[in-house]
Amino acid sequence: MTKEPDRLPARKLKSLQTRMKLLAAGSDIFIKEGFQKATISQIIKKAETGYGTAYVHFKNKDDILIVLMDDVMNRFYDIAEFSFEPNTKVEAYGIIEKQVSAFLEMANEERKILKVVEEAIGVSEEVRKKWQTIRERFIERISRDVAFAQKNGLARRDVDCTLVARGWFYANEMYLWDIVRNDRDLLVNDVVHNLTAMYTGGLYIQ
Missing domain, CATH: 1.10.357.10 (Tetracycline Repressor, domain 2)
Structure with a gap:
C-alpha cells in the first residue's frame, strides 16, 4: 500500500499561502501602477495581510x-x-x-x-x-x-x-x-x- 505524502503542517501551509498572496498582489499592483509608483503598503493591503506578517516574507517591494x-x-x-x-x-x-x-x-x-x-x-x-x-x-x-x-x-x-x-x-x-x-x-x-x-x-x- 502506497504511503500518502505527509501534508504540510497548518502553520507552514498558512505561511506559504500568505507568501503566495503577497506575490499575486505584488504582480497586480506592479502591473497597474508601475514599479516606481507601487508601494509595499498597496501590496500588503491588496493581499489582505498584516505589515508584520508581510515583512517576515519580504523586506521591500x-x-x-x-x-x-x-x-x-x-x-x-x-x-x-x-x-x-x-x-x-x-x-x-x-x-x-x-x-x-x-x-x-x-x-x-x-x-x-x-x-x-x-x-x-x-x-x-x-x-x-x-x-x-x-x-x-x-x-x-x-x-x-x-x-x-x-x-x-x-x-x-x-x-x-x-x-x-x-x-x-x-x-x-x-x-x-x-x-x-x-x-x-x-x-x-x-x-x-x-x-x-x-x-x-x-x-x-x-
Missing part, C-alpha cells in the same frame, strides 16, 4: 519583484535548456530557430510584468544586480552550446565561446525589450528569421 522575476525567467531558462546536440548546421539552425521563437513569443506573453522589470532595472540596484545574475546564467548555458558545436566541428574554432554567447544573448535581449515595449511594430517571425540566419551564418561552418 524590490524583494517581491525579484521573486516574480525569478518565476518568469525560469520559464525563459527552460527554453535555453532545450536539448542541443546537432549533427549538422541545418540541425543547429532548426534548434536555434525554435529557441529564439519560443524566447520572443514568451516575451510577448509576459509583456506586462516584463515592462515592470525593465523599469525596475533602471531604478533599483537590487533588481539590476538580479538581472545581471540572470544574464550570466543564460550566457553560461549558451556558451556550452557553442563549445559543443566547436568540439564537434560544426562551428568556427577561432572565436571564444563565452564572448560569442554574450553577444548572442545581448542580441536576443535587445529584441526582447523591443517586443515588451511594442513600439516598433515588429513581427516576431521576422526577428526570429533574421537573428537565427545572422548567428548561424557567422558561427557555423557546415
Whole structure:
C-alpha cells in the first residue's frame, strides 16, 4: 500500500499561502501602477495581510519583484535548456530557430510584468544586480552550446565561446525589450528569421 505524502503542517501551509498572496498582489499592483509608483503598503493591503506578517516574507517591494522575476525567467531558462546536440548546421539552425521563437513569443506573453522589470532595472540596484545574475546564467548555458558545436566541428574554432554567447544573448535581449515595449511594430517571425540566419551564418561552418 502506497504511503500518502505527509501534508504540510497548518502553520507552514498558512505561511506559504500568505507568501503566495503577497506575490499575486505584488504582480497586480506592479502591473497597474508601475514599479516606481507601487508601494509595499498597496501590496500588503491588496493581499489582505498584516505589515508584520508581510515583512517576515519580504523586506521591500524590490524583494517581491525579484521573486516574480525569478518565476518568469525560469520559464525563459527552460527554453535555453532545450536539448542541443546537432549533427549538422541545418540541425543547429532548426534548434536555434525554435529557441529564439519560443524566447520572443514568451516575451510577448509576459509583456506586462516584463515592462515592470525593465523599469525596475533602471531604478533599483537590487533588481539590476538580479538581472545581471540572470544574464550570466543564460550566457553560461549558451556558451556550452557553442563549445559543443566547436568540439564537434560544426562551428568556427577561432572565436571564444563565452564572448560569442554574450553577444548572442545581448542580441536576443535587445529584441526582447523591443517586443515588451511594442513600439516598433515588429513581427516576431521576422526577428526570429533574421537573428537565427545572422548567428548561424557567422558561427557555423557546415
